[in-house]
Amino acid sequence: MNRSETNLELALEESRRRAAPAAADRVRISELLRAQLGAAVVDGAPAPALAAAPLRVRAGRGGWVAAVAGTGVVMGTLGFLLGYGLGFRERSASPASDARGATVSSAIPPVVQSPPSPAASQPSLRETAAPLASPVPAVAAPLVPAAAPSPALARGERPRQPGRAVPGSAAGSFGQVVERLRRAHRALADGRASLALLQLEELEHFAGDTLREEREVTRILALCALGEVAAARQAATRLLASREDSIYAHRLEQSCARVGF
Amino acid sequence: MSEGRLQRLRLAPPWRAEGDTGEPSRAREPEPACEPPRFADLYREHFDFVWRSLRHLGVVPPALDDAVQEVWLIVHRKLASFEGRSLATTWLFGIAVNVARSQRRTGSRRAFGEPLSDELPSRDPDPEHVLVGRDAWSQVQIFLNTLSELQRAIFVSALIENLSSAETAEAIGIDVGIVYRRVRALRRAFERQLQQSEESPK
Numbered sequence: 434m435n436r437s438e439t440n441l442e443l444a445l446e447e448s449r450r451r452a453a454p455a456a457a458d459r460v461r462i463s464e465l466l467r468a469q470l471g472a473a474v475v476d477g478a479p480a481p482a483l484a485a486a487p488l489r490v491r492a493g494r495g496g497w498v499a500a501v502a503g504t505g506v507v508m509g510t511l512g513f514l515l516g517y518g519l520g521f522r523e524r525s526a527s528p529a530s531d532a533r534g535a536t537v538s539s540a541i542p543p544v545v546q547s548p549p550s551p552a553a554s555q556p557s558l559r560e561t562a563a564p565l566a567s568p569v570p571a572v573a574a575p576l577v578p579a580a581a582p583s584p585a586l587a588r589g590e591r592p593r594q595p596g597r598a599v600p601g602s603a604a605g606s607f608g609q610v611v612e613r614l615r616r617a618h619r620a621l622a623d624g625r626a627s628l629a630l631l632q633l634e635e636l637e638h639f640a641g642d643t644l645r646e647e648r649e650v651t652r653i654l655a656l657c658a659l660g661e662v663a664a665a666r667q668a669a670t671r672l673l674a675s676r677e678d679s680i681y682a683h684r685l686e687q688s689c690a691r692v693g694f
Numbered sequence: 695m696s697e698g699r700l701q702r703l704r705l706a707p708p709w710r711a712e713g714d715t716g717e718p719s720r721a722r723e724p725e726p727a728c729e730p731p732r733f734a735d736l737y738r739e740h741f742d743f744v745w746r747s748l749r750h751l752g753v754v755p756p757a758l759d760d761a762v763q764e765v766w767l768i769v770h771r772k773l774a775s776f777e778g779r780s781l782a783t784t785w786l787f788g789i790a791v792n793v794a795r796s797q798r799r800t801g802s803r804r805a806f807g808e809p810l811s812d813e814l815p816s817r818d819p820d821p822e823h824v825l826v827g828r829d830a831w832s833q834v835q836i837f838l839n840t841l842s843e844l845q846r847a848i849f850v851s852a853l854i855e856n857l858s859s860a861e862t863a864e865a866i867g868i869d870v871g872i873v874y875r876r877v878r879a880l881r882r883a884f885e886r887q888l889q890q891s892e893e894s895p896k
Contacts, residue, residue, distance in 0.1 A: 437885045444830035444888060445854055451831045452749040453742055462741070462762050469763070470770055627796060628764055631771055 469616075469635075610636060610643045617651055626658035646672070650681045657689035665690040730776045736769060740786055743855065747787055750838065750850040751794035764793045780864055783857060787865040791847050798843075833891055837884050844868070845880060852877045853884075 454462075613636050620629040633652050640648065649672050656665035669690035673679055685691065744765050745758070753761045768789050776785055834854075838846055844866070851862040852873065859877060863870035 437889055440888045440892070441881065441885050444833050444884075447830040448750065448834040448854060449746060452746045454745040458745065459741055462759060462766075463737075465759070465763055466737075466766055469767065625764075625796065628767070631767055634771070635767075 469613075607643055610640045613640075614644055614648060614651065617648075617655075621651065621655050621658060624658070626655040629655045630659075646676060646679060646681065650684065653685060653690050654688055662689045730773050730778060731782060733770055733773055736773075736782055736786070737766060740782060743783060744786055744790055747790045747850060747855060748794055750854055751790060751846060752838070753794050753797055757797055761793050761797055764796075765789050768793070781857075781861055783855070784861040784865045787851055787855070787857065787861075788867070791866060795843065829891075833888055837887050841880075845876065848873060848876045849880050849884075853881065 613632060617629040617632040617636070620626070620632060630652065633648055633655070636648060649668065653665045653668045653672070656662075656668065665688070669685045669688075673682060673685070679685075745762055748758060748761045748765065765786070769786065772789075776782075838849065841849060847866050848862060851857045851865055852859060857865065859873040860870050862877075863873045866873075
């Protein structure tokens with residue numbers, strides 16, 4: 434190996450060393466991913482909260498009532514705050530867009546109307562990925578198959594269909610759906626519509642009907658941002674056909690998905 | 695939107711021509727498909743690789759955490775469709791390239807492709823070595839920032855991460871012959887830069 438080849442190899446090796454993550458980087462990212470994907474995925478070691486409890490636990494009737502009440506409060510305030518959601522500008526990626534290069538001002542449907550928390554005011558994905566403070570077990574689809582069948586299956590009960598929310602764990606799942614939907618909003622507001630779509634797809638696995646309309650509107654806006662006008666319009670038409678009185682109709686009308694409604 | 699269309703949006707590299715199926719010419723016969731690897735195993739074994747690749751592909755520290763997360767979220771989402779016909783590193787690098795590109799396009803508010811700070815912690819306490827290492831590091835950064843997106847991806851894959859030309863071609867979605875030629879040219883150009891740097895008065 435001549436001198437110049439040696440220098441090249443040394444420089445490349447130094448670059449590999451300098452660009453390598455520190456141990457703290459791995460720990461930090463692992464925590465963030467664990468919060469998003471669930472335990473037992475990132476490093477093979479289950480997180481304490483999930484290791485101690487089954488993935489889905491039927492809560493008492495009180496939990497269900499609290500969840501319904503919480504949903505009512507949120508939904509009741511949605512209409513009031515509709516015009517004050519996060520703003521973002523659709524990309525003019527669509528050749529079919531009527532904007533023809535101009536951006537269309539729109540807004541993402543707010544997920545939950547609560548006093549702004551420190552986490553809510555932070556724009557970065559990594560800053561919003563902290564696990565929920567609630568110790569309620571995660572209801573995300575298990576990412577690693579369980580070693581033993583659930584008691585319900587052992588009793589011969591019909592397994593729940595994926596995508597169906599578990600009523601008993603609704604309090605926990607609602608908080609998680611809100612949190613994840615908020616992340617999708619943030620990704621969309623940050624111009625990362627593909628990531629927003631991915632997060633919405635993940636939500637499909639466990640959110641059931643929770644905030645379905647909000648999720649669908651967010652998905653439509655993400656499709657608009659990606660220039661997928663036809664798909665956005667199709668989804669908007671479907672949504673408005675099933676929800677004629679949707680509080681998001683005006684919002685959709687202002688997006689690329691407007692179809693003359 | 696069909697899943698196929700969505701996948702292309704996420705994964706199609708910008709230099710792939712319209713109508714190109716994205717199937718690179720392969721220098722070897724594909725190996726038979728096998729069981730997809732476990733996410734936890736991939737994560738444990740290739741976390742550093744993904745981090746380094748994104749860093750060298752120009753994702754700056756403020757955006758690095760998000761980019762790394764995005765890669766692993768995509769991996770998690772797509773793992774079932776990974777057939778094991780290519781190396782995991784090939785697959786991961788392809789995803790990293792597209793995430794880095796996406797960051798550059800949508801995250802123009804953030805500085806992209808800035809050289810790394812010289813103040814990054816060195817893992818070598820020897821001051822003389824630190825100086826040499828800092829210079830070598832700077833040279834790589836300077837060179838990377840002169841490259842196009844495609845050239846940068848090839849340089850990082852083939853020269854920094856030592857993926858083979860066939861793997862680089864597959865990860866990036868170009869012909870393996872192009873990779874061979876580009877790697878040779880890039881290597882020569884970088885050697886020239888290092889030589890000039892050595893000869894120039896300090």
